[in-house]
Amino acid sequence: MKRLLQINPVVRVSTSTGRIMQEIGELAMRNGWESYVAYSKGRDGIRTCASHTIPVGNKWDTWMHGLETRLLDRHGLASVSVTYDFIKHLKEISPDIVHIHNIHGYFLNYPVLFEYLSKSGIPVVWTVHDCWLYTGHCYYYSYIQCNKWESGCGDCPQKRKFPASWWLDRSARNYQDKQEAFTSMPYGKLTIVPVSDWIRGEMSRSFLKDYPFRVIHNGIDTDVFNVYDTDEVKQKYGWQGKHILLGVASIWSEEKGLSDFIKLAQRLREDEVIVLVGVTEEQKKILPHNMYGIRRTENIQDLARLYSAADVFVNPTWQDNYPTVNMEAIACGTSVVTYRTGGSVEAVTEDTGLIVEQGDIRGLLDSVRVIEQYGKHYYADRCRKYALANFRKEDRYADYLNLYEELRNGCPAGYSL
The missing domain is CATH 3.40.50.2000 (Glycogen Phosphorylase B;)
Incomplete structure (x- = not known):
């Protein structure tokens, strides 16, 4: 049985990333996959969906992670023990594909997670919904026209924006920590999926520029979003x-x-x-x-x-x-x-x-x-x-399934995207 494991802080369908994760899992199951979704228990409680669910952490851990973020600008660097617990689940499931949506959200420690993923041999697909993974702090920078992320951050003009820090500015060190963790992935084992051509272009100037990319736009339910009498x-x-x-x-x-x-x-x-x-x-x-x-x-x-x-x-x-x-x-x-x-x-x-x-x-x-x-x-x-x-969401999610199959079949590093 082929196994897919997706990661996102929320799983509820009232959020765009939660809905996308659930619907990809549903389509995968209809095509012979066993589907798992990992999410923050502290953010979403206990949730049920068609995929097997893996609640990560608890409200106390989420609160402590938030406190470290607010006081020390260490978003994604807390939750050490719950991340090790999550890795135990990963080892038990032994997925064929790990698909990350977001790991910012007060529930995972990304150096611990990527230390494991980089050595596991599991192909990782990372859908880029915003800019957090390649900046030292912010998840968008266009409005203030900041380009510090191209060479290393510091003196962050958006320190108090999500994920807000009330005190320290650790953006330069955060940038280095992310670069070290994320580029630890072997070239042929990380495929980055921007959801727009724009963010693909931005990332061509980031520390992840040398990894394989494939743009897959998001989809919607075109049966619900239809032409109605008004x-x-x-x-x-x-x-x-x-x-x-x-x-x-x-x-x-x-x-x-x-x-x-x-x-x-x-x-x-x-x-x-x-x-x-x-x-x-x-x-x-x-x-x-x-x-x-x-x-x-x-x-x-x-x-x-x-x-x-x-x-x-x-x-x-x-x-x-x-x-x-x-x-x-x-x-x-x-x-x-x-x-x-x-x-x-x-x-x-x-x-x-x-x-x-x-x-x-x-x-x-x-x-x-x-x-x-x-x-x-x-x-x-x-x-x-x-x-x-x-x-059509069915078409866009099928693009992911095609990518999963390519990676399972051992497409070599440097394959054409």
Whole structure:
């Protein structure tokens, strides 16, 4: 029996990485694999899913790991004993493939883990969801335009950003520790999977640049994210006769473009309204009269109906890898206007939307007006066809299974990617 073991701090499907991990495991099982998922018990408690679960650590260990992070900037360097316990499970399972999603999350010690993996002979696949694995501290750096990670970090401008340190700045040493741990992997035993071409390009300047790479974009459920009738949604919120500019985020911040939306609202006509999903009650209070804030939708189908109801999806993000919201909007027949930021542009073609430069509010508005002029009907079919050709989660997860089989069959180091 072929065995797959995936690692991520959370397993719950309400998180993107937890959902991806579970769904890859489900597809693997349908194709003859035995699937295991390891996650932080302190973060997620005891969870059940189709794959065998391996809860790592406990709440006390997670709390202590968080304390070391906050006081000493030692994220990923605590949890020594629970990591050794986890390695015992690894040895018992003897997986054919170890697939890492995230190991930052207050639950594993990465030097201990990679000391074992580097000597085990097990092929490791590492999906790069953010930038933490090759920086000395942060998980994104685009917004502040920091490039210290290219040669070694230090004097970190984002020390108080996740994973926040309140006191020490250990970013230079963290950079060295990560470089030593991660590059201990033999060349032919670590395959890095960026989820965007952008982060692949960034990593070509990192200390991991010499390892094999294969870009696999994330996928979505194109059955749920589909084109829906929108009359009921518009009637529910009183948006009849309005052009709807939609924005969606799990957390709205400056980096996600909240202030850019507020600036954009000042330039809208009376028949245009901005709708933001994911705002807090405090944020709702600062929104102007032509911005409608929704804290969260009741279920994923309600979100899909909002995507379908929008005339255009606006994503003025200042740092992003490969935003799922762009894919979801396009799958619902709604074109995207986004800043030229990271991987946010990679789902946007002439059939699916327009791209403007960062901070160009006038450009956002002009692009929105172009799409309004062409009309929703012009883009809907084009967007849907593009989504089915490129975003189906079944296709993207199958890319992983193909990679697993290549590695199991002993593809030599330096194979073509």
